[in-house]
Amino acid sequence: MTDNNTNPGFDTLCLHGGHVTESNRAHLTPIYASSTYEFDSAEQAAAIFRGEEKGYIYGRWGNPTIAEAEERIAMLEAFGLKDANGEQLKLKAILHASGMAAISTAFMGNVKAGEKILTHQSLYGGTHEIIEKILPDFSIGAVIVDFHDLKAVEQALQTDKTIRMMHIETPANPTLQCVDLAELIALAKAHGVVVCVDNTFATPYLQQPFAFGADYVVHSTTKFLNGHGTAIGGILVGKDIARMSTALTKTHRLLGGNSNAFDAFLLVNGLRTLSVRMDRHCANAEKVAQFLHDHPAVGVVNYLGLADHPDHAIGMKQMKHPGAMLSFELKGGFDAGVKFMNSLKICLNAVSLGTCDTLISHPASTTHMGVAREQRLKFGITDGMIRMSVGIENVEDIIGDLEQAMR
Structure with missing residues (x-):
């Protein structure tokens, strides 16, 4: 065509x-x-x-x-x-x-x-x-x-x-x-x-x-x-x-x-499956972001679909949907993040994003390791930040995995 x-x-x-x-x-x-x-x-x-x-x-x-x-x-x-x-x-x-x-x-x-x-x-x-x-x-x-x-x-x-x-x-x-x-x-x-x-x-x-x-x-x-x-x-x-x-x-x-x-x-x-995958990615991400936002162990959630995100209005003006990516930080900081990531059973600890399965990574020690720490912090990429690419699994299973890893 x-x-x-x-x-x-x-x-x-x-x-x-x-x-x-x-x-x-x-x-x-x-x-x-x-x-x-x-x-x-x-x-x-x-x-x-x-x-x-x-x-x-x-x-x-x-x-x-x-x-x-x-x-x-x-x-x-x-x-x-x-x-x-x-x-x-x-x-x-x-x-x-x-x-x-x-x-x-x-x-x-x-x-x-x-x-x-x-x-x-x-x-x-x-x-x-x-x-x-x-x-x-x-x-x-x-x-x-x-x-x-x-x-x-x-x-x-x-x-x-x-x-x-x-x-x-x-x-x-x-x-x-x-x-x-x-x-x-x-x-x-x-x-x-x-x-x-x-x-x-x-x-x-x-x-x-x-x-x-x-x-x-x-x-x-x-x-x-x-x-x-x-x-x-x-x-x-x-x-x-x-x-x-x-x-x-x-x-x-x-x-x-x-x-x-x-x-x-x-x-x-x-x-060939881009649009149907994105629909599921996005629907799952909304629910995961809300779960993290409401969880007492989570300090910050960066997701454009949340009304309290500083760029929420800009995102909604130029995007069809807030998307499938988010990042967050546990109140316990870096140490809590390490323990959390080591406790995951369904969500995978891997760099990259956008795959059908949920991927979680720690930017400061992986994708942004080459960026000077003072610059990284200035840009908002903290030591304890966790990046999440929400997959197309049953969303209840994704949330259940996050929940048990934060216990």
């Missing part, structure tokens, strides 16, 4: 978006496990390399399995959105080996030596580290501002003309901070700054950054998009088709962060 003139529903796109019937009429697009592709003639090879004729060249440049994953996710991010001419918005996606590879392409393909990235205080640890520890070696700087303070954001944009990109992660990992996409993107556009949004926690089912004017969206497809914890991947989606097809594609190919046919196959099959 590649005809953008039709108007299939979101669930239908999850199942059929981007699928092209291949010669043997396989029900599902096969795993194209080939490193290279043949040409009919020298003339055809040259034409395909020049982009004058469609065709596959080399595995690092893509293949039919990867192409289906790319097209499907682009269609989901564009679902129901219109371009400046009132037509269905068209996007281009590039599948990567990981979410960090996709972020690297977005950064390196848009920001040059002497320029800067404007971002906020609560980011995934890997994203924070690439901005703080890798990009400076390429003379690419960072300006970190509290994105809740729109006046501070505007002042940064006004005073520093070397800012080329604004990078937003909302909801943020692991604090679940939520920032206003409409307001931030409007400020960026007023100053000619491109905007990239990490939409991993929300997925296009719950939030569509392109509706607010974003230029790029990135995902770790490892998470909710795959949904089963079977494959690592990342995707960069952009609305400037020409630039995505030239500068960003060139950056992606030369950095070598390409995906592979097997992981793309697993991703495509995970996407």
